[in-house]
Amino acid sequence: MRKKAIAGKTIYHILVMGIGIIMLYPLFWMFMSSFKETSTIFTTAGNLIPKKVVFENYANGWKGFAGVSFSTFFKNSLFIAVVGTIGTLASSACVAYAFARCKFRGKKILFAAMLASMMLPGQILMVPQYLWYQKLGWVGSFAPLIVPFFFAIQGFFIYLMVNFIEGIPTELDEAAKIDGCSYYGIFGRIILPLMSPALITGGIFSFMWRWDDFMSALLYINDAVKYPASLALKLFCDPGASSDYGAVFAMSTLSIIPIVIIFLVFQKYLVDGIATSGLKG
Incomplete structure (x- = not known):
């Protein structure tokens, strides 16, 4: 029985390692390609290790385009992701608390509408949202990428927090009421x-989605100075001329660093947040 258990664990770990390597291979290929000469990236695609290490790709990529460096693009992405995440967490937490603890008319209908909104494809909302933001004069600014998230527009985070709050014993609320706390307290x-x-789990997902958001920036941002990194990386490639793919891969490598850092720092909270275990003994 012990030999079977050891054999089973060995096979399990080998399979997990194999799947992990398959998933990480594209990222590793991109990272190694950022040190290759542009002319050899696709001709030597099967060779991960570059024959000649080129660091100029990072310098060339950092220069950006249209007179705007990638430092500006990264700053724009960081601003959009941080402010949008703060708005998402603050508004979603308030709405989730109301659904989980407060009693009011139409609560079930509103909760059902929130769940239904999670099933709507984003493409359905693109045209009406664009027309609305255009009338508000927001097109061409960061407002469409930030302001809506302060009004709990993403049902996923509300649903996540509602389940978590419902796992917290109501006895704590009752004890606080006895001590004179209001709903706000x-x-x-x-x-x-x-x-x-x-909150940390929602923050990780929200930051990652805001950082990688390409379509919204493509719709609403029309000034190169305001481009986030996701849009700048796409426009960095010119389909009508030869593109510096070495620089593109170099900037793509730098663009995933914030996501990797955030995941490594807060990964221990992911399981607790998704499992919605609530208060533990």
Whole structure:
């Protein structure tokens, strides 16, 4: 039985390692290609290790285009991702607390509408949203990429936090009410500190989605100075001429560093947040 258990664990780890290598291979290929000469990237695609290491790709890529360096693009992405994430967490936490703890008319209907909104493809909303933002005069600015997230427009985060709050014992709310806490006091002093795993999990997903958001930037941003990194990377390649793919891969490698850092720092909270375990003994 012991030999079978060891053999089973060995096979399991080999399979997991194989799947992990397959998933990481494209990223590793991109990273190694960023040190190759542009003319040899696709002709030697099967060779991961470059014959000649070229560091100029990073310098050339950092220069950007249209007189705007990639430092500006990264700053724009960081601003959009951070502010949008703050708005998402703040608004979603408030709405989730109302659904999980407060009693009001139409609660079930609103919750069902929120769940239904999660099933709508984003493409359906593109045209009406664009027309709305155009009338507000937001097209060409960061407003369409930031302001809507302060109004809890993403049902995923609300649903995640509702499940987490429902896992917190209601006895804590009752004890706080006895001590004179209002709904706002219970939310700020009891619920909010306990739901930190859900907030961190939502923050990771929100930051990642805002950082990688290409379509929204393509629709609403029309000035190169305001381009985020996701849009700049696409426009860095000129389909009508030869593109510096070495520089593109170099900037693509740099663009994933913030996501990797955030994941490594906060990965221990992911399981707690997604499992919605609530208060633990």
